[in-house]
Amino acid sequence: xxxxxxxxxxxxxxxxxxxxSTLGILGLSTSFAPLSALAKKPEVIEAIAKxxxxxxxxxxxxxxxxxxxxxxxxxxxxxxxxxxxxxxxxYVKAVHIISEANPSPNIFTAYFTPRSGRAELTTRVRLADxxxxxxxxxxxxxxxxxxYADTLVTLSACTEMI
Amino acid sequence: xxKTSRTGIIAPANAKKDSIIEIRAIAQHDMETGFRYTEDxxxxxxxxxxLFTCRYNNEEVFRADFYSGIGANPLIIFxxxxxxxxxxxxxxxxxxxxxxxxxxxxxxS
Numbered sequence: 001x002x003x004x005x006x007x008x009x010x011x012x013x014x015x016x017x018x019x020x021s022t023l024g025i026l027g028l029s030t031s032f033a034p035l036s037a038l039a040k041k042p043e044v045i046e047a048i049a050k051x052x053x054x055x056x057x058x059x060x061x062x063x064x065x066x067x068x069x070x071x072x073x074x075x076x077x078x079x080x081x082x083x084x085x086x087x088x089x090x091y092v093k094a095v096h097i098i099s100e101a102n103p104s105p106n107i108f109t110a111y112f113t114p115r116s117g118r119a120e121l122t123t124r125v126r127l128a129d130x131x132x133x134x135x136x137x138x139x140x141x142x143x144x145x146x147x148y149a150d151t152l153v154t155l156s157a158c159t160e161m162i
Numbered sequence: 163x164x165k166t167s168r169t170g171i172i173a174p175a176n177a178k179k180d181s182i183i184e185i186r187a188i189a190q191h192d193m194e195t196g197f198r199y200t201e202d203x204x205x206x207x208x209x210x211x212x213l214f215t216c217r218y219n220n221e222e223v224f225r226a227d228f229y230s231g232i233g234a235n236p237l238i239i240f241x242x243x244x245x246x247x248x249x250x251x252x253x254x255x256x257x258x259x260x261x262x263x264x265x266x267x268x269x270x271s
Binding site: 074075076097099102103104106107108109110111112113115116117118120121122123124125126127 | 182183197221222226227228231232238239241242243245
């Protein structure tokens with residue numbers, strides 16, 4: 001789908017074509033939505049595989065919060081919190097935030113230390129489209145945990161021009 | 163984007179020992195994604211902050227890698243344990259030789 005990262009409308013025709021094709025894809029995506037919600041995209045699987053290697057991330061412990069509906073994908077407040085005692089022997093080493101629909105799946109990676117106190121982080125991210133965002137946490141014992149959040153980005157984000 | 167820019171850190175000036183304090187760090191930066199095109203179809207090169215580090219009395223307590231998915235003027239809110247009086251120093255480094263350093267003092271009671 002048209003996204004805010006690559007908008008290049010050089011002629012009125014192109015704009016119209018983009019607009020119409022977006023309408024078409026919109027129609028398709030609503031009919032396929034339940035299907036696509038089941039499986040991760042290949043780029044996302046690859047990005048996650050790069051992080052976890054041969055380990056399999058387990059569900060839980062990671063809480064990712066993004067607004068369920070955002071008007072503009074340019075600045076979306078994202079909060080991630082991971083359950084952990086954060087002691088020197090048991091703490092969260094890192095958390096990776098992966099997007100399913102952005103042109104580049106990695107959003108950011110944060111590295112915590114036992115000195116962090118709480119494995120919590122808030123920042124503002126860009127979302128190109130309505131999508132699922134994943135958070136993969138790496139613990140000090142080598143285990144991986146994952147959590148996700150779905151959001152709906154309304155089309156107004158796509159009207160951004162340079 | 164220039165080689166450096168305005169940054170800000172908000173952290174409590176006073177804190178109880180071993181309490182968890184919240185640090186908010188922001189940098190003025192366009193965070194150009196590298197996925198946008200100009201009207202004549204030229205790709206705008208990527209220009210982002212790639213690394214953020216926070217050192218507390220010269221010991222690293224937090225670090226983050228940024229990618230294009232971080233919004234303009236990156237704000238990052240994180241926690242640390244107030245262990246001793248001293249300085250909290252944040253450093254942002256990025257594409258095209260960008261670097262910014264800022265610090266705040268903290269007193270522990």
